[in-house]
Amino acid sequence: xxxxxxxxxISKTPAEFFSLMEDLQNMKLVMPxxxxxxxxxxxxxxxxxxxxxxxxxxxxxxxxxxxxxxxAASSKLDFTLSTILEEGAEGTMVKYLFEGNFNPMMKMMVxxxxxxxxxxxxESTANL
Numbered sequence: 001x002x003x004x005x006x007x008x009x010i011s012k013t014p015a016e017f018f019s020l021m022e023d024l025q026n027m028k029l030v031m032p033x034x035x036x037x038x039x040x041x042x043x044x045x046x047x048x049x050x051x052x053x054x055x056x057x058x059x060x061x062x063x064x065x066x067x068x069x070x071x072a073a074s075s076k077l078d079f080t081l082s083t084i085l086e087e088g089a090e091g092t093m094v095k096y097l098f099e100g101n102f103n104p105m106m107k108m109m110v111x112x113x114x115x116x117x118x119x120x121x122x123e124s125t126a127n128l
Contacts, residue, residue: 001107003098003115004100005122010092012128014085017092018065021083029128032120044073057081078102094125 010017020026024040027047031038037048048054049102060080069082079100086093096118102110 001098001100001103001109003111003118005096005118007086007093007095008122008126009090010094010125010128012092014087014092017085017094017128018068021068022062022064024059030121030125032117032124034117036118045070049113049117052110060061094122096121096125 012020024042024045027040028038028043030113031047034049035047036050037046037054039046042057044056046054046056056073058073059068060071061067061069061082065084066085069080069127071080072078077100079098079102082097082099084095084097098118100107100110100113100114
């Protein structure tokens with residue numbers, strides 16, 4: 001299952017945004033209003049959406065200043081969430097890419113809330 005957000009323009013350079021998001025405490029700045037719980041440390045962050053269990057993500061891949069990729073800390077869930085930055089003529093563009101390997105039943109249960117979350121994450125980032 002792949003969910004890609006629309007690209008949004010931000011007022012920061014890729015390096016500025018990347019530097020901000022490298023400190024996982026700052027991930028709270030882009031979390032949508034639907035996030036009820038948020039905690040972060042040096043390598044992981046946890047968030048909880050209304051009506052869904054908490055999710056812990058850990059840093060999986062870092063390519064400054066264009067990619068910050070997280071993976072699920074739980075072995076029960078197989079997914080990644082990537083923040084992709086591109087500098088263009090119109091400024092810095094940010095998009096999110098969710099890639100998960102779920103059984104059909106799990107996919108049916110999580111696809112709609114995850115799609116909404118990725119959309120909201122993108123909109124929150126645009127408002128930074």
